Amino acid sequence: MTPSWIEKFPGLTKLNPQLAKPLLEASKVVRLPAGTRIFGPGQAPEAYLLLIEGSVRVQQVSETGREIVLYRVVGGESCALTTACLMGYEEYQAEGIAETDVEAVAIPRSTFDELIATSAEFRRFVFTAFSQRITNLFRLIEEVAFARIDVRLAQRLLEIADKNGHLALTHQQLAAELGTAREVVSRQLNEFQRRGWVVTSRGAIDIVKRDGLAHLASAP
Amino acid sequence: MTPSWIEKFPGLTKLNPQLAKPLLEASKVVRLPAGTRIFGPGQAPEAYLLLIEGSVRVQQVSETGREIVLYRVVGGESCALTTACLMGYEEYQAEGIAETDVEAVAIPRSTFDELIATSAEFRRFVFTAFSQRITNLFRLIEEVAFARIDVRLAQRLLEIADKNGHLALTHQQLAAELGTAREVVSRQLNEFQRRGWVVTSRGAIDIVKRDGLAHLASAP
DNA sequence: GCCCGGTCTGTGACCAAGTCACTCCCTGTG
C-alpha cells in the first residue's frame, strides 16, 4: 500500500497513516532529466519537492560570472528549504540544477500546509532539514572566509570522487565548486600531481594516493 | 490588555486572540545586559526568543581565532533560526552576543510547539524569518567569495555608522565584521582617509564624505 | 587521412589580500 518512496524518508515513516493517506494521494512522483534547471532567477517550482533519487546542485552565480556551489540535495532529503525560500521571501539568485536524472515527490502547497498544520512528525522533518542546511551554510562561510584553497580542493576531490578515486570534472567545474578561479585549480592540481597524489587528464582526475589528500584535507 | 511588546511583531498582531492568550501567559519578558553571550559553544538558550529591543550579533569563530559576523538580530525579529538550529541539529560553533542591552520575549518550547501546531499566522512568521535569514546567508557567501574587500568595508561602514556618520569601532572589530585581518582594514581606512572620505581616530571613525563610500560600495 | 573550430589546460606577469614581525602611540591607572 505504502509506496516505496516513503521508505526513503525515515522522518516520515512514522506519519500517522490517517495523514499519510492524503499526502500520498495528493502528491505525485516526477522525473526530471539531468541538467534540468529546477529553480533559479526566473524559474520557480510550484510545489514542495522531496528528492527520492538523484542529486540537485544549488549554486550561486555572481554578476561577474563566477560560481560557487552552496550545497547539494540528494536522495532522501527534502528540498523544503529551497522551496520555502522561493515562496517565502524576496528575490534571490541562487539556482538549482539536476546533476543526475532526478526522481522526486512533488507535494502541492496546500497539502504541504495541511501537513505542517497537522503533523508534528512532518514539522520535525521540515525543521530538521532547515537546521541542517543552515549549519552547512555556516560551515561553508567559515571555509570560504578562512580555509586555504589547497585544503578545500583536497576535501572536495575526496568528496566527489567515486570509489575508484575517479572524477570526471574539468578544472573549470572544480573552480566553480569552490568559488575560485580555474588557474588556481590548475596550479594546485599540478602540485598534487607533482607530489604523486593524483593523475590528471583532460576532463578527469584520478586519485592515486588518497592518504596524501586526506592528510592535507584534515588539517592546517 | 495586549502588552506593548506584541506590537513590535507585525506578523503576530493578527494572531487569533484565543491563541495569543496562552502565548502571552506562558512567555515572559527577559532583559539581558550588553555583552551577554546568549548562545554559543557550551551555552544554549532554553526557550525561543523574540527580540523586542536591542541587537544580537551572531558570529563565527574559526579555530585560528579569526572571526566573521554572520548577521544581526534586531528588535522586532525572531531569533527562531538560531534557536531552532541549536535544538534541531548537530553541534556548531557560532555564537550570539548581545551588542546592546536586550529585551526579549522568551517562549517556552512547549508553547512554541503548540503555536506552530495551531496558528498559520505564527508559522508564517517563523518560516518567513527562516527564509529571510537564508537569503542573507546566501548573500554573505557571495560577498565573502567574490567581493573586493574595499567594497565590503565601505558597505559595512555605511551600515554601522550612526546618522552623524560616526562609528565607535576599532580596526580589529571591523576586521571581525568582515572576516579579514586588522592590517587590511587599517590599510583600506588609510586609503579612504587619503581620499577624504573618512577621518580616523583611536577607536573611532567618522564618515565625512558619504558619497565617496556609497559610490565605491555600490559597484565594480 | 587532414583541417578547423571549440574546449581544456599551462604559464608568466601582475595585483589584491592575508600573514608576520615589528614599532610607535595613546590612554587609563596606580
Added chain:
DNA sequence: CACAGGGAGTGACTTGGTCACAGACCGGGC
C-alpha cells in the same frame, strides 16, 4: 609620572585571483 596594554602603522613576504596569452586535445566535415 611611569607603565602596561591595547590600538594603529609599516615593510617584507606568501597566497590567491586576474589577465593575456599559447599550446594541446577532441570531434566533425571533407
